[in-house]
Amino acid sequence: MKIELSPPVVITHMHIANKCLHVIRDDLLPGGTKQRAAAQMLQNLAEDGFTEFVYASPFSGFAQIALASTCKLLNLKCTLFCEQNRSLLTKNQTLHEFSEIAKQSADSVYIESSLQSAEKAAKAYCELKCGSYLIPLGFQCNEFTIELAKILSVEWSHICKKLGRQPSVLWLPVGSGTLARTFRKILPQSVLLKCVNVNVLTLDDPRILDLASQSGIELYHLKQPFIEPVVDSPPIPSNRYYDAKLWKLIEKHISNDDVWWNVAR
Numbered sequence: 001m002k003i004e005l006s007p008p009v010v011i012t013h014m015h016i017a018n019k020c021l022h023v024i025r026d027d028l029l030p031g032g033t034k035q036r037a038a039a040q041m042l043q044n045l046a047e048d049g050f051t052e053f054v055y056a057s058p059f060s061g062f063a064q065i066a067l068a069s070t071c072k073l074l075n076l077k078c079t080l081f082c083e084q085n086r087s088l089l090t091k092n093q094t095l096h097e098f099s100e101i102a103k104q105s106a107d108s109v110y111i112e113s114s115l116q117s118a119e120k121a122a123k124a125y126c127e128l129k130c131g132s133y134l135i136p137l138g139f140q141c142n143e144f145t146i147e148l149a150k151i152l153s154v155e156w157s158h159i160c161k162k163l164g165r166q167p168s169v170l171w172l173p174v175g176s177g178t179l180a181r182t183f184r185k186i187l188p189q190s191v192l193l194k195c196v197n198v199n200v201l202t203l204d205d206p207r208i209l210d211l212a213s214q215s216g217i218e219l220y221h222l223k224q225p226f227i228e229p230v231v232d233s234p235p236i237p238s239n240r241y242y243d244a245k246l247w248k249l250i251e252k253h254i255s256n257d258d259v260w261w262n263v264a265r
Contacts (some may be wrong), residue, residue: 031066032264056118138176
């Protein structure tokens with residue numbers, strides 16, 4: 001049985017300096033935006049014979065929650081290699097709160113000292129486990145992006161219908177860049193993507209350089225380190241290491257009727 005985890009988007013309308021901002025509230029989804037395509041991708045891979053799904057997660061990454069919870073619903077095995085908690089808010093906890101949530105649904109969770117160490121350990125694990133599938137950072141693989149493109153195309157049509165027009169600006173956070181790359185493929189060039197790099201990756205990472213080279217993308221680079229949570233949060237639930245870091249830039253550079261895709265809480 002196919003499981004539907006991509007309900008129609010919820011839009012909250014906010015006003016900043018007499019300008020309207022339309023916020024896509026994927027913080028309302030248990031697994032955030034990644035949840036929308038995860039179920040179909042996992043079902044497709046399970047049909048191909050994969051029985052276990054492995055992921056190396058940044059300490060405050062939300063994809064770990066989307067993967068673990070969806071695997072549990074589909075009765076598939078999930079193994080996580082989680083970067084140890086680097087949060088400046090909860091130094092006394094080995095796992096970040098998001099990893100703790102994911103742990104409730106995952107079959108196994110291994111703690112690693114860094115994201116690089118987690119990725120290396122996850123790769124080594126999959127090389128030894130038959131039937132395992134290693135999901136890359138941010139779900140940046142064809143199996144996922146194909147499904148995500150289909151789903152986001154449908155949801156963007158809903159957004160245009162609800163707003164009565166095609167938005168001209170879409171604000172997005174950039175961790176691995178999966179969401180931004182997918183949107184750039186499916187949206188017309190008339191829609192400008194204002195993407196904010198939150199420093200999960202280094203500036204010379206090929207994934208960041210690829211985004212910077214694409215037309216129709218305006219890429220902002222934050223000076224704030226990824227491990228440092230935002231202080232001035234927006235008036236809606238938003239990940240303090242990812243989406244919430246867009247808030248001050250949006251306040252400063254907003255145009256009337258901009259859209260902000262709030263990926264996770």
